[in-house]
Amino acid sequence: MSRLGPLLRVYGTTRKDALAKLTEKIAASKRGVPIPSAQGSVSAYLTYWLEAVAVHQLRENTHTRYTACVNQYLVPGLGKKKLAKLTAKDVRTWLKQLRTTCQCCARRIDAGRDQPRCCAAGACCSKRLSPLTLAYIHSVLKSALEHAVREEEITRNVARNVRTGTPRPRRFEPLTADEARQFLAAVRKNRLFALYELALRTGLRKGELLGLQWEDLGLQTGTASIRRTLQRTQTGGLTALPTKTRASERRIALPSECIYSFQEHREVQEGEREAAAEEWRDNGLVFSTPAGEPIDPVNLNRSFRALLDRAGLRRIRFHDLRHSTATLLLEQGVELVVIKELLGHAHIGVTATVYAHVRLRLQRDAIDLLGHTLRDTAETANQLDASDDAPSCALPVR
Known part of the structure; x- marks a missing residue:
């Protein structure tokens, strides 16, 4: 050799x-x-x-x-x-x-x-x-x-x-329940209302939303199969790729509100197909441009910021809609394992780490509630003890 x-x-x-x-x-x-x-x-x-x-x-x-x-x-x-x-x-x-x-x-x-x-x-x-x-x-x-x-x-x-220490997780600002309702009301007339509603109600990633195809939806059964993600690459431009991890490829339940929004969205898309005629690019995508082409994630970010300004809400990242979903579910008492499956995290430890601050706040609320319960019990007992020591003439006996 x-x-x-x-x-x-x-x-x-x-x-x-x-x-x-x-x-x-x-x-x-x-x-x-x-x-x-x-x-x-x-x-x-x-x-x-x-x-x-x-x-x-x-x-x-x-x-x-x-x-x-x-x-x-x-x-x-x-x-x-x-x-x-x-x-x-x-x-x-x-x-x-x-x-x-x-x-x-x-x-x-x-x-x-x-x-x-x-x-x-x-x-x-x-x-x-x-x-x-x-x-x-x-x-x-x-x-x-x-x-x-x-x-x-x-x-x-x-x-x-070599130990570098564990960095603090990136801070995010999820929407509160009131802000989420205000956002949905503000985007109700937008052509991509179904996308924003699905993002907020299910926590899907931006690429998963943009890569969703009609064949992935089971509107009769109320489910959606998440199989791909749309990303921009240097060589291929906007490209549909497999999901981020094996756990990200999942099947989720669709809220009834989203099923109704999908039906409206399909009618709007059919109208755009007729208007575009021969210029329509049929990619089978649920969310596309008025000409049927994939939506650039950068353009979606720009539109999202404009919608937040129009609604009078503070600026957040599009990815914070995903964090808002998880936070609101945790505050409603939904188990962590259910949220992990919905978000498509590979391990439940990822879910627990990212939303540790939410769980800590819920713990504090639970402890305060318990303290309030114990305090009320103690005060009631004191009142009963005081009534036992009252003089006999305080309550007439017939």
Whole structure:
């Protein structure tokens, strides 16, 4: 076998397994992807991992985010180090530097502005990465090194030995019950009223709503099958993809109000089909443009903000409609496992973590209610004791 650059070794539990790994690396080399080795740099391995491994395992948008993370943070910080010599101390020192360094300075953001207002102007704005961003960067490194361990390029994943702490979950502002009613009343005449009502009553994700097709609906049985999600990708534009996880592919019960809204919406869509005539693009989508084409998620966000302003409500994200559904259900006493199945979370722990603040508030309300009950009982007992001590002349006996 001819040598490909440095000496290439692969390992496997069987000869067939080792041969498969060798074939994969040779094919990657022919595509111009650097062959990783224990003596190679972290940068070379990350390039190989992104272009030969992660690209086949991740969604396109996720792979794009991983690539941006590698190019912006991992390669500049750790890229020159040898993969085999990377230590937990290196990772810990690098993360600390990311945590304490102004990103305007580190990434030369200010130098590219027309009017510098940070480092180039002599006044650092101290723009730091959020704990969530740091945790994400750390997780990308762990994923890459974990694959290196599986391929026996390194013996251990040193990134797993570094603790970054658990970041606080992203704060959200769900609608209250009064605000939800006000919102539904304000969008009643909108052509996409059925979409907004379904979002608020079932908590479906934006992509799941936009990817819903008429064949997915069972209006007679009152159910909907969630099978796909509509997303914009760099290569395919608006594309229908499988659901986020296996748990996200689910069947949900439709509220009676939504069934009636769907019937009205279908009549409106039929009218738009007739008006568009030959320009109609039949995609089978429940929610489409007046020409039958998929709705761009960005345009839906823009329309949603305009509706909130028109209704006199505070601005929230479209995704907060999903949080509003879960919050209102919890406040009505619905069990957490039912909400988990409705939202399509992979594990109930995700539901419990995201809505921990709601459960804490419900606990406090329950404790206050119990305290009120106990306090009333004690006061009643005191009143009874006082009546027992009353003089005999207080109540005449006949």
